[in-house]
Amino acid sequence: MLKCRTVWKKLAPLARDSSTLCRQDVRRAGLNNGSAVRVPAAHMSSGSAGGGGENKLYVLLVGAACLGGGIYAYRTVKGDQQRYMERMAEISSRPHKAASQKTAVPAQSEPPAVPEPKPGAAPSPEEPSPAAPGAEAAAPSETTEPPPAVDSTPASTKVPSHAPYLLIGGGTASFAAARSIRARDPGARVLIITNEPDLPYMRPPLSKELWFSDDPSVTETLRFKQWNGKERSIYFQPQSFYIQPEELNSAENGGVAVLTGKKVIHMDVRGNKVKLDDDTEILYDKCLIATGGVPRNLQAIERAGEKVTKRTTLFRKIEDFKSLDKVSRNAKSITIIGGGFLGSELACALGRRSADFDLEVIQMFPEKGNMGKVLPEYLSNWTTEKVKKEGVKIISEALVKSVTYKDDKLEIQLKDGRLVKTDHIVAAVGLEPNVDLAKSAGLEVDSDFGGFRVNAELQARSNIWVAGDAACFYDIRLGRRRVEHHDHAVVSGRLAGENMTGASKPYWHQSMFWSDLGPDVGYEAIGIVDSSLPTVGVFAKATAKDTPKAATEKSGTGIRSESETEDTAVSPVASSTPAPAVEQQRDNYGKGVIFYLRDKVVVGIILWNVFNRMPIARKIIKDGEEHADLNEVAKLFNIHED
């Protein structure tokens, strides 16, 4: 705008001069011939028609130009200002939060500072802490060694105020990390915080082995029998493996302590500390977030009211297993909503009971067949038939519209008009990763897969790692993903533990998963196994020897992921019930290998009733090569042999 003006100002005298010159010429010319006058007259009029007219036009033009420029400039500046204001508002909201945290910090730092100068004296740390207002944290500061008096102020003194390795969440990934840290860092002090009342345990038996146990007290003991007759507990380690939280900083060789029944509600990344639901604060050096997830629910059930939600189980934890076991003994009809791994496994487990307990087991899902999102259609249909043989009533292509409680029964109304009446519902419709801490910690959440977004080394920030169900990580071979399987929790937990002790390794060793649907159908899988991908399946006729039961008997292992290591241990699927040998695969899909392709590269493999071949499958995926003939690749698996 200003430019226009200055330019115009410069040009204006020139314009005036030129116009006067023009006029003079024109007058002379006009005197000579008439017609020429009109043309110069045109020029003249643009220049000026006499002094006043000339000025007016001049002013008009200048005004117009300035106005246009002014409007443009105004718009630009306003837009900039608006954006700026928005930015400032956002930034100002952040310092506000930080400020409120900062005010909390100085309040905390004072009381611990007081007992610090007295390292050896046990009684003194106790005194200032009850006196100081905000000192809920354990009295001894992190630098001192003396064990706190156990009979002093309750609960709060049990919690150490500083843990070098803090693991949030007490599941499979967390335990794997704890083990990894302890193996690599001698004398490491690891604190696990879990909101469950239980020590770390493994989840697969909750929907498999525990249901096949003969022991009537299985819901209390949570033990299951392996094929070799030996029993084991679902807990990774008994209580004696762990040390007490209050001993964490004093134990000579460190150890793993588990704080149960506590929830981490706030994370301060800048201050390297977390806050629990009882207002205790714990400082950490390195932190792992392994918060797993919470089962999803159907909207139809959530809004159906308390009478319905009371009769619905969202299956995930030990307490869910216990309550469902009780329900299965009393109810007449149970409906499982969901056709994936958990839903199908529970359906098979309950279906097995249906004969003994006069129980109707229904499974409904939107897909056409069981595992519809995992298995190619032909295999999904075949699997569904097998599940039906386990005593399950399958209702496929079922979308739940509403659920009501009527006449002491739950009525499930489907969108296509069908009505299902049942006593109890088990919802197995997916897992919502727990990212509650993302906001306070300022951690990124992935919008595609959910969960905390971490890099290939499972790191979210310098001292924060995420593993297990809650981690959306970058897999160098397969791309960004989030995996909800047991072996992945183990692999990622181990890796996180390694990286927390300085390894800097990316996710490289591909985790696997497995599922058994009854004694006849069992498979192991690795990589991206999505039924929307093109697949190539290579099958052989199966013999009586090719069942999950037989395979586990032979290798002497239970949980399939361990058949690759030397450790024996866990029980396979069906312990005592005799396998219906007559059922042996007459149809085509007895056993084989299925390759899942993405851009002609194998990204996922299912070993269908073919066991102990996982290393080969892992290798093929690791190579990431384009193979022209997948039948040749299938040969590597020797599917015809045991």
Add this chain to the structure above:
Amino acid sequence: MSYCRQEGKDRIIFVTKEDHETPSNAELIADDPNDPYEEQGLILPNGDINWNCPCLGGMASGPCGSQFKEAFSCFHYSKEEVKGSECIDYFRNMQECMQKYPELYPQEEDKESSTQAESDTGSASAAPTEGSALSPETDATPSTSSLPSDSVSTTDSQAAS
């Protein structure tokens, strides 16, 4: 003879045993044994012990972890004629520690521990393990009897109490 079928985007091939008798011409990329990303076996490429090997179970991470590490390291680096003969003290320490946790280290194992450890570690170093999974069982084995060569045959080892 094998035959093929296409169902939409999915291809299905049925093969007989004879079809798969000829060796595969699929090419796999040769593995680099020193690849730092890969899961290592019990003995690392530089000769150190991989304490995080799943084959050790939880031996190195449990309450007696440090005693176990001392004993096993001593044994591993021992150059005596009778390997590990100078490590008796460490093994005794380890045994004492393990006796304090009978739940984790079942007592009948103790007799076998010293002899087993010596025989197994010889073969262990030669056989790197493929271990993806966490062995959920406990630090039950006082010996390193859970190492590769003995896995299937050793039935008395694991199982938590």
